[in-house]
Amino acid sequence: MKKQLNLNVNGQDYEVEVEANRLLLQVLRDTLDLTGTKEGCSIGVCGACSVILDGRLVSSCLTLAAGCEGKKIETIEGLAKDGKLHPLQQAFIEYGGFQCGICTPGQIMAAKSLLDENPKPSEEEVKEWMSGNLCRCTGYYKILESVMAVVDGKTDPNYAFRKRETTAKIQSLDVYKSVAKTSSD
Amino acid sequence: MEYFEPKSIGDALSLLSKHGAEAKVIAGGTDVMVDIKFKEEPGALVNIKKIPSLAGITERGGSLRIGALTTIRDIETSALVREKLPVLWDACRQFASLQVRNTATIGGNICRASPSGESLTPLLVLEANAILAFSDGERSEPFKTFFQGPGKSAAGAKGLLTEVDIPIPPAGSKGVYLKHAVRGAMDIAMVGVAVMLTPDAGKNNAQDVRIGLGAVGPTPLRAPKTEALLKGKALTAALIKEAGALAATEASPITDQRSSAENRRWIVEALTRRGLEQTWKAATGKEVA
Numbered sequence: 001m002k003k004q005l006n007l008n009v010n011g012q013d014y015e016v017e018v019e020a021n022r023l024l025l026q027v028l029r030d031t032l033d034l035t036g037t038k039e040g041c042s043i044g045v046c047g048a049c050s051v052i053l054d055g056r057l058v059s060s061c062l063t064l065a066a067g068c069e070g071k072k073i074e075t076i077e078g079l080a081k082d083g084k085l086h087p088l089q090q091a092f093i094e095y096g097g098f099q100c101g102i103c104t105p106g107q108i109m110a111a112k113s114l115l116d117e118n119p120k121p122s123e124e125e126v127k128e129w130m131s132g133n134l135c136r137c138t139g140y141y142k143i144l145e146s147v148m149a150v151v152d153g154k155t156d157p158n159y160a161f162r163k164r165e166t167t168a169k170i171q172s173l174d175v176y177k178s179v180a181k182t183s184s185d
Numbered sequence: 186m187e188y189f190e191p192k193s194i195g196d197a198l199s200l201l202s203k204h205g206a207e208a209k210v211i212a213g214g215t216d217v218m219v220d221i222k223f224k225e226e227p228g229a230l231v232n233i234k235k236i237p238s239l240a241g242i243t244e245r246g247g248s249l250r251i252g253a254l255t256t257i258r259d260i261e262t263s264a265l266v267r268e269k270l271p272v273l274w275d276a277c278r279q280f281a282s283l284q285v286r287n288t289a290t291i292g293g294n295i296c297r298a299s300p301s302g303e304s305l306t307p308l309l310v311l312e313a314n315a316i317l318a319f320s321d322g323e324r325s326e327p328f329k330t331f332f333q334g335p336g337k338s339a340a341g342a343k344g345l346l347t348e349v350d351i352p353i354p355p356a357g358s359k360g361v362y363l364k365h366a367v368r369g370a371m372d373i374a375m376v377g378v379a380v381m382l383t384p385d386a387g388k389n390n391a392q393d394v395r396i397g398l399g400a401v402g403p404t405p406l407r408a409p410k411t412e413a414l415l416k417g418k419a420l421t422a423a424l425i426k427e428a429g430a431l432a433a434t435e436a437s438p439i440t441d442q443r444s445s446a447e448n449r450r451w452i453v454e455a456l457t458r459r460g461l462e463q464t465w466k467a468a469t470g471k472e473v474a
């Protein structure tokens with residue numbers, strides 16, 4: 001049995017036709033080609049598929065698509081605006097908040113929903129809020145550091161520039177030159 | 186699979202009568218969707234989320250009424266629940282992930298009738314009632330008799346839980362919900378214990394003690410012998426030790442992938458003791474002597 005569905009995803013309206021047993025996750029990924037949202041455990045315990053539905057963080061792998069008529073959905077694809085990353089995305093890059101990256105869209109959406117509600121959470125509040133988001137690369141400290149960097153306004157829009165500067169500095173060190181020479185020999 | 190979104194309780198009930206055992210009610214869907222994916226798809230899915238006025242928390246004549254579609258997160262963040270029903274609040278904040286709490290409803294948690302359901306032991310010790318709608322009328326069923334086995338409840342296949350009616354405990358009464366699980370709130374409980382203690386006027390004795398045990402029987406249980414042992418007494422370390430051991434004998438756990446039955450009894454003993462210590466201290470201001 002199919003159902004017509006109107007969804008607003010990242011500010012854009014879509015009209016789709018879905019089978020009644022489809023999940024929001026499947027509609028986002030397979031129908032709308034928004035593959036940023038990942039499927040992890042598919043039983044609602046890992047948080048990889050987290051999206052924001054009408055302002056609330058939910059697991060899209062447990063959300064019946066047919067029940068989402070007229071709802072507003074935010075996914076990772078909606079964060080960057082005009083080629084500029086969202087501060088959380090920027091912070092995850094700068095502070096190394098991910099390794100393999102599978103959990104990252106869910107982590108960032110979870111953090112975003114927290115900051116939408118409380119822009120100045122404590123470390124403890126961040127930990128509690130995000131306890132439903134697993135990272136199997138065990139990068140929790142870096143994730144926490146990334147989120148706190150946004151809370152404390154410590155992200156650097158000139159990160160790429162600063163990184164180039166740091167790289168140049170390292171490359172100018174004698175020890176680097178000798179190592180680089182040895183490894184190229 | 187057929188899919189329906191009834192707009193009223195009456196419409197939902199007629200769909201349930203029409204489709205009988207083929208029909209499955211879905212609200213938040215955090216349990217139902219897992220079944221659809223990994224077990225089997227029902228013939229008809231009846232999504233009751235569009236029925237107005239089934240969500241919300243209101244105080245009415247000595248009771249809190251919580252609509253079946255109220256999410257666990259809405260209960261967890263309700264100042265009214267936190268103040269009046271601390272034992273239920275305590276369970277709702279230890280309920281899976283935020284993602285699930287934002288979606289799961291109290292009605293779904295109840296009708297799932299899983300012995301480990303987080304909200305169930307608090308409802309038992311609060312001596313709450315399920316308000317059930319059937320095609321021939323409404324009735325109120327105490328949770329004591331509502332749960333009939335894993336996945337089985339007095340709502341049956343044709344009834345709909347519309348509200349939970351929870352008598353507000355006397356002022357001064359304190360409650361805690363203690364959960365033992367490997368991954369904290371995220372895991373299904375190996376054991377959950379709800380304890381509610383009401384002190385007497387002088388705060389010298391426990392006028393009333395209620396203990397609920399979760400995940401240690403086919404339904405959530407009360408521990409009547411342990412409650413009777415404690416009633417009217419001042420809690421001492423020796424008495425609490427005895428109570429913990431007695432509560433362990435009142436549980437009837439099984440061994441499964443989460444825990445052995447023996448381990449579950451030990452945990453019941455430890456959590457009962459801890460729950461009594463905490464509620465005694467909170468209610469009387471005194472440490473257990």
